[in-house]
Amino acid sequence: MAFDNAFEALTDASDDSRWAFGTGFEDPLSGVDTSVPSGVDGSALAAYCLMLGDDALIFSHRLQQWCTNAPELEDEVAIANIGLDLLGQARLLFARAGKADGSGRSEDDFAFLRVEHEFRNVRLAELERGDFGQLIAVLLVFSTWRLALFSRLVDSEDAVLAAIAAKGIKELTYHRDYAARWAVRLGDGTEYSHERMQAGLGSAWPYVEELFAQHDVERRLGVPVPREEFDEVLSQVLEAATLTTPEVPPRAAVAGRTGRDGVHTEAMGFLLAELQSVARAYPGATW
Amino acid sequence: MNDWTLYEVFVRGKRGLNHVHVGSLRAADDEMALHNARDLYTRRNEGVSIWVVRAADITASSPDEKDPFFAPSGDKVYRHPTFYDIPDNVPHM
Numbered sequence: 508m509a510f511d512n513a514f515e516a517l518t519d520a521s522d523d524s525r526w527a528f529g530t531g532f533e534d535p536l537s538g539v540d541t542s543v544p545s546g547v548d549g550s551a552l553a554a555y556c557l558m559l560g561d562d563a564l565i566f567s568h569r570l571q572q573w574c575t576n577a578p579e580l581e582d583e584v585a586i587a588n589i590g591l592d593l594l595g596q597a598r599l600l601f602a603r604a605g606k607a608d609g610s611g612r613s614e615d616d617f618a619f620l621r622v623e624h625e626f627r628n629v630r631l632a633e634l635e636r637g638d639f640g641q642l643i644a645v646l647l648v649f650s651t652w653r654l655a656l657f658s659r660l661v662d663s664e665d666a667v668l669a670a671i672a673a674k675g676i677k678e679l680t681y682h683r684d685y686a687a688r689w690a691v692r693l694g695d696g697t698e699y700s701h702e703r704m705q706a707g708l709g710s711a712w713p714y715v716e717e718l719f720a721q722h723d724v725e726r727r728l729g730v731p732v733p734r735e736e737f738d739e740v741l742s743q744v745l746e747a748a749t750l751t752t753p754e755v756p757p758r759a760a761v762a763g764r765t766g767r768d769g770v771h772t773e774a775m776g777f778l779l780a781e782l783q784s785v786a787r788a789y790p791g792a793t794w
Numbered sequence: 795m796n797d798w799t800l801y802e803v804f805v806r807g808k809r810g811l812n813h814v815h816v817g818s819l820r821a822a823d824d825e826m827a828l829h830n831a832r833d834l835y836t837r838r839n840e841g842v843s844i845w846v847v848r849a850a851d852i853t854a855s856s857p858d859e860k861d862p863f864f865a866p867s868g869d870k871v872y873r874h875p876t877f878y879d880i881p882d883n884v885p886h887m
Contacts, residue, residue: 581820581821584833584834588837688825
């Protein structure tokens with residue numbers, strides 16, 4: 508009797524859309540009205556989408572580097588899932604940027620064919636992979652900040668950006684939850700785990716200020732700075748985790764310029780070399 | 795990893811269907827098991843509900859007792875409601 512087809516119900520055999528078959532992805536915004544609404548500065552919108560897209564792409568790459576390196580198999584998959592969510596956000600944001608600036612550049616053009624100083628991600632996203640405590644600290648800071656930002660961007664004047672933000676909120680809520688759980692588990696764990704978690708927080712903290720320095724592009728678009736929500740969430744998590752806010756000076760800007768202006772840390776060049784190597788060695792290749 | 799507890803995972807694909815066993819995982823506690831199950835077993839939109847059960851808490855029938863357990867029901871055809879016609883629009887039967 509057919510109760511044994513309950514397994515079939517777990518997957519919908521006729522639905523192939525959840526699989527990625529080689530290259531040749533479709534434009535993720537195909538069928539969407541991508542005209543820039545009147546009153547919105549198209550070039551500022553494109554620049555801002557690139558900033559958010561670069562944050563997602565670069566941090567996603569760092570998360571991918573945990574594959575085969577995570578402390579537990581279960582967490583390896585969890586970290587890869589988070590990386591994939593962010594990669595999806597990057598694709599949408601790049602597609603939006605290419606339409607908004609009228610250049611028609613594709614997501615691949617943005618990801619693989621720009622050089623270091625053209626990337627606009629915050630420096631937090633590119634930090635070299637440290638231990639698991641550092642990963643959790645960076646993920647907690649990154650996802651708390653980004654979730655606070657996206658929950659404001661749903662009111663964006665550009666409907667496409669608002670929709671991308673609305674989709675991202677569900678993902679980021681989970682990312683923040685994952686990071687917060689581990690922060691509490693490690694911080695309020697053994698003396699040794701507490702020490703490692705506190706050290707991880709210390710290595711992420713110099714890059715926090717940069718997240719809330721309003722860039723000219725954000726000013727032109729009227730993007731709010733969600734510092735209060737960030738501080739509130741972080742203090743709640745850190746208290747539960749018996750961790751303290753690190754007393755460290757912010758990482759200095761270079762002649763007033765940081766990641767958002769295309770000035771990156773030394774780690775960025777190595778990251779891009781790896782990220783772009785295949786696309787540069789075989790231009791235009793498909794498989 | 796060996797000191798983490800082994801859990802069995804059950805996922806329900808759609809409302810109205812039953813939970814089915816999809817695999818196992820290790821976790822430090824129940825809450826972590828549930829989150830790990832979400833990450834390991836519902837990545838492709840498989841589920842609307844997850845149960846996790848400590849493997850040690852499952853009492854299973856033993857293969858040695860297969861005959862006394864299951865053989866006696868083999869020849870009792872009258873226990874199967876096979877003499878009824880099931881209408882086409884009755885699902886999951």
